[in-house]
Amino acid sequence: MKYISLMGATGSIGIQTLDIIREHPESFRLAAFSAGRNIRLARKIIAEFQPDFVSMQGKDDAEKLKAEFPGIYLSYGGDGLSGVATFERSDIVVNAVVGSVGLKPTLEAIACGKTIALANKETLVTAGHLVMDAAKKNGVALLPVDSEHSAIFQALQGEKAKNIERLIITASGGSFRDRSREELKGVSVEDALNHPNWSMGAKITIDSATMMNKGLEVIEAHWLFNLPYEKIGVLLHRESIIHSMVEFHDSSIIAQLGSPDMRVPIQYALTYPDRLPLSSAKRLDLAEIGKLHFQEMDFERFRCLRFAYDAGKEGGSLPTVLNAANEAAVAAFLDGRIRFLEIEDLIESALNAHVRIANPGLEEILQADLDARNFVHSLLVKRN
Numbered sequence: 001m002k003y004i005s006l007m008g009a010t011g012s013i014g015i016q017t018l019d020i021i022r023e024h025p026e027s028f029r030l031a032a033f034s035a036g037r038n039i040r041l042a043r044k045i046i047a048e049f050q051p052d053f054v055s056m057q058g059k060d061d062a063e064k065l066k067a068e069f070p071g072i073y074l075s076y077g078g079d080g081l082s083g084v085a086t087f088e089r090s091d092i093v094v095n096a097v098v099g100s101v102g103l104k105p106t107l108e109a110i111a112c113g114k115t116i117a118l119a120n121k122e123t124l125v126t127a128g129h130l131v132m133d134a135a136k137k138n139g140v141a142l143l144p145v146d147s148e149h150s151a152i153f154q155a156l157q158g159e160k161a162k163n164i165e166r167l168i169i170t171a172s173g174g175s176f177r178d179r180s181r182e183e184l185k186g187v188s189v190e191d192a193l194n195h196p197n198w199s200m201g202a203k204i205t206i207d208s209a210t211m212m213n214k215g216l217e218v219i220e221a222h223w224l225f226n227l228p229y230e231k232i233g234v235l236l237h238r239e240s241i242i243h244s245m246v247e248f249h250d251s252s253i254i255a256q257l258g259s260p261d262m263r264v265p266i267q268y269a270l271t272y273p274d275r276l277p278l279s280s281a282k283r284l285d286l287a288e289i290g291k292l293h294f295q296e297m298d299f300e301r302f303r304c305l306r307f308a309y310d311a312g313k314e315g316g317s318l319p320t321v322l323n324a325a326n327e328a329a330v331a332a333f334l335d336g337r338i339r340f341l342e343i344e345d346l347i348e349s350a351l352n353a354h355v356r357i358a359n360p361g362l363e364e365i366l367q368a369d370l371d372a373r374n375f376v377h378s379l380l381v382k383r384n
């Protein structure tokens with residue numbers, strides 16, 4: 001029996017993690033979870049899974065639930081997230097919150113020796129050096145949940161890192177993969193949220209459409225697999241059947257395939273190095289699929305991908321700024337305050353304005369994150 005702390009239980013990854021726990025009650029128990037503002041779903045999760053510890057984003061919501069469930073320990077805000085991440089009984093922490101708010105609790109969970117199942121890529125983009133150093137120092141396993149990284153992790157089982165030629169991260173192209181830059185000028189939020197292959201939270205769906213998601217994933221892969229950016233490539237693959245590949249020195253390529261279903265990589269992170277059946281997963285019928293398509297990535301068309309490679313290569317505090325500016329810009333787009341192509345303009349301005357810090361500590365990272373958000377907000381105020 002593995003005891004699980006789930007950060008972000010009410011989101012897309014969180015709900016699918018609960019599906020896995022529900023399917024395997026003999027293997028997993030939900031010990032603690034956090035939610036943001038969705039108290040209705042949090043209430044249902046408590047009733048079904050009877051966890052020991054729950055945290056809500058807001059104090060009012062935590063107090064309401066405390067009155068309804070007096071037997072459960074309730075907390076809120078940053079302290080609550082820390083409480084979930086470090087909950088004594090838990091063996092594994094699934095980080096499924098969205099954004100760099102996931103960084104501090106991840107570091108705290110690592111300091112307590114918890115295994116981390118990481119969906120929250122912003123954590124590694126914001127402070128990959130701190131997270132990887134802490135994991136190494138504490139002997140903690142960081143298991144990828146992101147589908148591409150899970151694919152690479154699976155392809156690397158039994159392989160030696162020295163034999164890797166390069167990683168090939170696949171990209172669906174997102175909601176606007178067939179539109180020119182000219183056609184992107186007037187796209188709506190609704191159009192952008194219509195991902196062709198995956199049903200995901202709003203922020204990552206917009207990141208897929210701008211291709212920032214792939215940029216964040218390149219940086220995530222750099223940290224998880226300890227490879228230079230020159231060895232990490234991106235390939236457009238519209239079907240999202242091959243979730244990523246590893247090419248070795250001898251020219252062999254190992255790929256992981258499957259229907260686009262996040263429950264597969266989530267479950268693999270929870271069962272690793274073992275596997276369990278997954279009754280709900282749709283099996284691939286390759287004969288029915290017939291053909292798979294691949295295409296070179298266009299860095300002019302997808303400027304955010306170029307920003308991410310450049311920020312990752314330069315390192316220091318720049319990836320922190322890339323991520324924070326992106327979070328602020330995507331939130332503004334989702335609020336209807338800016339147009340789609342302005343997301344990349346805001347990020348570019350924040351990157352240009354940032355005064356670089358070579359090897360930032362946690363306080364400097366948190367400050368750079370805050371400053372980048374404030375910078376984007378100041379630009380938004382000026383333009384209104």
Ligand SMILES: NC(=O)C1=CN([C@@H]2O[C@H](COP(=O)(O)OP(=O)(O)OC[C@H]3O[C@@H](n4cnc5c(N)ncnc54)[C@H](OP(=O)(O)O)[C@@H]3O)[C@@H](O)[C@H]2O)C=CC1
Pocket residue numbers: 007008009010011012013014034035036037038039057081095096097098099101119120121122145146147198199200201202203204262
């Ligand atoms: N969805 C997917 O298929 C994939 C997602 N990922 C990554 O996984 C992470 C989660 O994505 P996804 O599940 O789509 O996101 P969602 O937006 O669906 O869910 C986010 C979760 O985080 C909670 N949350 C949001 N802000 C805060 C906050 N400030 N404090 C505490 N909790 C908060 C939300 O609570 P509430 O809803 O209650 O407000 C919700 O539970 C992201 O980093 C994403 O990039 C990676 C690969 C695939």
Ligand SMILES: CC(=O)[C@@H](O)[C@H](O)COP(=O)(O)O
Pocket residue numbers: 146147148170171172173174198204207208209213214262
């Ligand atoms: C499911 C998952 O891991 C997402 O990150 C997904 O990869 C998004 O798809 P694209 O970014 O390739 O459009």
Ligand SMILES: [Mn+2]
Pocket residue numbers: 146147148217
């Ligand atoms: Mn992914």
